[in-house]
Amino acid sequence: MADRQEAPRLHHGPTGPARGDGFLGDRRVSPEDRTAHPLRIARIRPVTADAVTVTFDDPGHVVGGSAGWYVIVRVMLEGEEHRRAFSLSSTPELAQPPAITVKRHPGGVVSRHLVERAREGDVVDVEPAAAGGFDVGIGAGRRRTLYCFAAGSGIAPIVGVIRGVLALEGGSVVHLLYGNRAPRDAISAGELATMAADHADRFRLSCLFSSRGARIDHRAVDQFLTSRPPTTADVWYLICGPQGMNRTVEARLRSLGASDDRLLVERYQPPHREGAPVPYEGALVRLQDHDCGGRAAAGDVLLDALGGPSSPLHYACRSGVCGTCRALLVNGEVDPGVPFALTEAEQAAGVVLTCVARPLSAEVVLRSLP
Ligand code: FES
Numbered sequence: 179m180a181d182r183q184e185a186p187r188l189h190h191g192p193t194g195p196a197r198g199d200g201f202l203g204d205r206r207v208s209p210e211d212r213t214a215h216p217l218r219i220a221r222i223r224p225v226t227a228d229a230v231t232v233t234f235d236d237p238g239h240v241v242g243g244s245a246g247w248y249v250i251v252r253v254m255l256e257g258e259e260h261r262r263a264f265s266l267s268s269t270p271e272l273a274q275p276p277a278i279t280v281k282r283h284p285g286g287v288v289s290r291h292l293v294e295r296a297r298e299g300d301v302v303d304v305e306p307a308a309a310g311g312f313d314v315g316i317g318a319g320r321r322r323t324l325y326c327f328a329a330g331s332g333i334a335p336i337v338g339v340i341r342g343v344l345a346l347e348g349g350s351v352v353h354l355l356y357g358n359r360a361p362r363d364a365i366s367a368g369e370l371a372t373m374a375a376d377h378a379d380r381f382r383l384s385c386l387f388s389s390r391g392a393r394i395d396h397r398a399v400d401q402f403l404t405s406r407p408p409t410t411a412d413v414w415y416l417i418c419g420p421q422g423m424n425r426t427v428e429a430r431l432r433s434l435g436a437s438d439d440r441l442l443v444e445r446y447q448p449p450h451r452e453g454a455p456v457p458y459e460g461a462l463v464r465l466q467d468h469d470c471g472g473r474a475a476a477g478d479v480l481l482d483a484l485g486g487p488s489s490p491l492h493y494a495c496r497s498g499v500c501g502t503c504r505a506l507l508v509n510g511e512v513d514p515g516v517p518f519a520l521t522e523a524e525q526a527a528g529v530v531l532t533c534v535a536r537p538l539s540a541e542v543v544l545r546s547l548p
Contacts, residue, residue: 214252214303215240220275222298225365229281229331230293231267234304241276241304245269245338246312246444249276250494250502252303253291259487262288263495263502265335265418265444267366269342271316276304279365281331311335311444311499312416316342321349322412325403327427329357329394329419330365335444336418337366344377353406357386357394357423382406394423399430418444445499445518454536455513461537465490466508466545480505480512480532480542491532491546498534505532510542 217234224230234241241249247270248263268277282293296302312335314324324343328336333356343350358364364385374383384402386392415436417427428443457474463483464471468490474483481493481503493503501519507528515534517525529547 214250214305216301217241217276217304219296219298219300219302222296225279226281226363228293229279229365231277231279232292232296233268233275233277234302236276241266241270241306243270243276243306244313245271245316245342246314246335247306248311248494248500249278250305250500251278251288251292252305253288255287255291260287260291261494261496262286263500265311265338267334267338269316269338269345271342272345279331279334279337281365312339312418312442314339314343314414314416314442316346318346318348320347320412321410322347322351322414323408323410324350324352324414324416325406326352326354326416327394327399327419327423328354328417329423330363332418332420332423332444333365333370334418336416337370339416340370340373340381344373344381349410350380351409352381353384353402354382355384355386355394355398355402357388357392357419360387360389361385394419395426396430399427403434413440415441416444417442421445454515455538457513457536458538458540461510461540461542463537463542464544465505466543468546474537478536479515480530480535480537480544483537484532484544493533496533498531501531503532504529504547505544506530506547508543508545510537511539512536512542513538 217236219232220235221233222230243266245266247266249266250261250263252259252261264278264280266276267279268274280289280292283289326336326340340352340354343352356364370383374381386394386398415431417424424443424445431441457477459474459476461474462471463474463480465484470484470490472483472485481489481491484491491503491505494500498516499518507530512530512535514525514530515536517531517534519531520529
């Protein structure tokens, strides 16, 4: 039994509506706020060999939001508009100008543009996001323990939250377990080390490197928790990394009894899905309140059938994680795909994400949502 550890016990603190994630809850911005604002890139700072932090000039404070919220970046490339949702890596609660940390992905049109070609002084269209996965309600007077689990570029939203909590919540304590391939791949490593030194009594940083055989797995989670017992009654868990890590950590925390309203998972990749039903090719998809519609080609999601970029529906991530493209299913049958951004209550009420849902009936009627 030498290699088995005693399972840590999770401490349950008070619960409450801190996340604002009820049906059509307050984490979403209103339609009027979804217009894109042309913002000048004030600074581009390389943070690893394949990632940069892009800081925008925002003199009118149009981006707003909270640490961990998404912003949506639109870029025109060769006459075609591309949109992508990025988590803020800045901390709006500290009046910081909006910044995103972008890692180059081989197939990512917008990420490659921002990492390889964008220059300081360029103007980029940015709109506030429709959802914020890490809406933890940073504020003076809160007293809590946060356990954060991040890997790779998943650190971006978490570092904004940690910065805000350390600056504004004098009674809160943060523990971060941060995984990367190697030290040179660790985004924000310098700032995190500085924060750990400046707040040695309230912030503990643990780094794991897979090149050295250490990963964020079930055992690492247990060891992390048992070696850092919470010092407050209110305990939060934040997770952001690749799918495998998210699944492992979330499952372990749930098995230990973490409660839904204190366990926040930010996903930036849709999972692979086996056994999905065959979509109805040629289905007529209509948007009732805009009196428009179109036919779904083979494999089309509802958003494609409605015209994609020319659809009246807003969209950003196209992978079910930001919640921007929501619509209400009025008639017909759809395969909802994997709608990460929806709560169970929203799904039960008939809300679908048009970027991942596909038609299963000859006609699908939708209504747009605020
Ligand atoms: S565009 Fe992000 S969930 Fe559909």
